[in-house]
Amino acid sequence: MSKGKVVVGMSGGVDSSAAAFLLKEEGYDVIGVTMQIWQEENPQDAAENGGCCGLSAVEDARRVADVIGIPHYVMNFRKDFKEMVIDYFTAEYLAGRTPNPCIACNRYVKWESLLRKSLDLGADYIATGHYATVEKLANGRLTLKKALSVKDQTYALYNLTQDQLAHTLMPLGIYAGKDDIRKIAEEAGLPVAHKPDSQDICFVPDGDYGRFITEYTGRPDEPGHFVDKNGNVLGTHKGITHYTIGQRKHLGLALGRPVFVSRICPETNEIVLADNDELFRSTLLAEQVNFMAVEDIAGPVRVTAKIRYSHKGAPAIIERKEDGRVLCTFDEPQRAPTPGQAVVFYQEDHILGGGVIVC
Numbered sequence: 039m040s041k042g043k044v045v046v047g048m049s050g051g052v053d054s055s056a057a058a059f060l061l062k063e064e065g066y067d068v069i070g071v072t073m074q075i076w077q078e079e080n081p082q083d084a085a086e087n088g089g090c091c092g093l094s095a096v097e098d099a100r101r102v103a104d105v106i107g108i109p110h111y112v113m114n115f116r117k118d119f120k121e122m123v124i125d126y127f128t129a130e131y132l133a134g135r136t137p138n139p140c141i142a143c144n145r146y147v148k149w150e151s152l153l154r155k156s157l158d159l160g161a162d163y164i165a166t167g168h169y170a171t172v173e174k175l176a177n178g179r180l181t182l183k184k185a186l187s188v189k190d191q192t193y194a195l196y197n198l199t200q201d202q203l204a205h206t207l208m209p210l211g212i213y214a215g216k217d218d219i220r221k222i223a224e225e226a227g228l229p230v231a232h233k234p235d236s237q238d239i240c241f242v243p244d245g246d247y248g249r250f251i252t253e254y255t256g257r258p259d260e261p262g263h264f265v266d267k268n269g270n271v272l273g274t275h276k277g278i279t280h281y282t283i284g285q286r287k288h289l290g291l292a293l294g295r296p297v298f299v300s301r302i303c304p305e306t307n308e309i310v311l312a313d314n315d316e317l318f319r320s321t322l323l324a325e326q327v328n329f330m331a332v333e334d335i336a337g338p339v340r341v342t343a344k345i346r347y348s349h350k351g352a353p354a355i356i357e358r359k360e361d362g363r364v365l366c367t368f369d370e371p372q373r374a375p376t377p378g379q380a381v382v383f384y385q386e387d388h389i390l391g392g393g394v395i396v397c
Contacts, residue, residue, distance in 0.1 A: 044061055044161060044165050045070075045163070046068055047152055052167075052216075052228070052233055057167040070103040070108050072100075072111075075116055119143070133304055136379055140194050144195055168208055171211030175388075181389050184387045185212075186213060187214060196330070248280035272293065272311055281302060281309055285298060297312065320368050320372075324392075330389045332390065335364075342354070343381055344382045346376070352369065354368045354369065375395050381394075
């Protein structure tokens with residue numbers, strides 16, 4: 039007897055492929071769906087797009103579905119992806135912030151759009167190849183528990199809603215690492231068992247964000263001044279979209295000492311540079327906060343706060359401000375909290391909540 043119908047978002051990679059296989063083995067009625075999010079009209083251009091955006095991903099997912107013995111479909115989410123991910127990405131950079139498009143894609147495309155369409159088609163769940171586990175707490179709330187793998191991906195999923203979590207399956211969270219998943223895929227005969235991971239943002243495969251934003255928006259770069267904290271001019275930058283907080287490389291300066299981007303000022307088109315020590319901060323403010331494990335917080339709460347995907351997390355105390363934002367105070371100063379990036383609050387091994395860093 040089927041455990042229910044589940045739509046698996048299949049990117050053509052080993053993780054989502056293994057997730058589909060494992061759920062089929064567990065007794066679910068599995069349907070594979072690859073999300074069409076590439077923007078190119080020309081099939082040749084789309085085929086050359088790497089990662090989960092290219093036409094090659096569709097072919098890989100289809101071959102995996104054939105091996106597993108499940109139906110596979112391609113669904114068009116180009117409009118949602120453009121509005122919720124690409125437009126957001128470019129607007130944030132132009133505003134001097136550093137966005138995380140994968141988090142936006144997870145929340146608004148992979149879950150909001152895919153889940154809604156899947157439920158309309160009669161599915162009970164959607165599933166992905168993320169390394170995380172949905173867990174129900176004693177208070178009845180759903181949250182995400184860290185994966186056993188060092189590839190834990192809960193940070194990029196902090197803003198999922200209770201309804202979305204209630205309709206989500208993540209079978210990879212209980213495995214110790216990527217090697218285990220590749221072994222499962224290999225033993226199942228999946229043709230993507232040893233396919234390399236995609237490392238870059240899918241719609242900017244060469245990693246040149248500044249060039250992409252210029253071409254996408256039609257707005258040319260606007261060179262401006264590098265300045266120190268006192269406003270003294272140190273040199274010329276090539277446009278604020280080429281830089282992020284904490285950056286040292288590719289500044290094009292020879293000052294006789296290492297300097298780092300400490301602030302981006304779109305209103306004056308200036309980039310403030312500083313010594314590394316000046317990047318460390320004890321507090322940050324977060325907005326658009328989504329609490330998972332609780333409905334809200336009433337007073338100061340001790341957490342472990344993670345300010346970027348590669349950050350190990352640091353002890354901190356969070357509290358609501360009168361304006362609704364959350365103040366996070368670290369026990370020890372942390373390097374380069376970056377406006378636009380997410381800060382995620384953990385208690386033990388699960389997400390309490392998270393938001394977007396303002397300052």
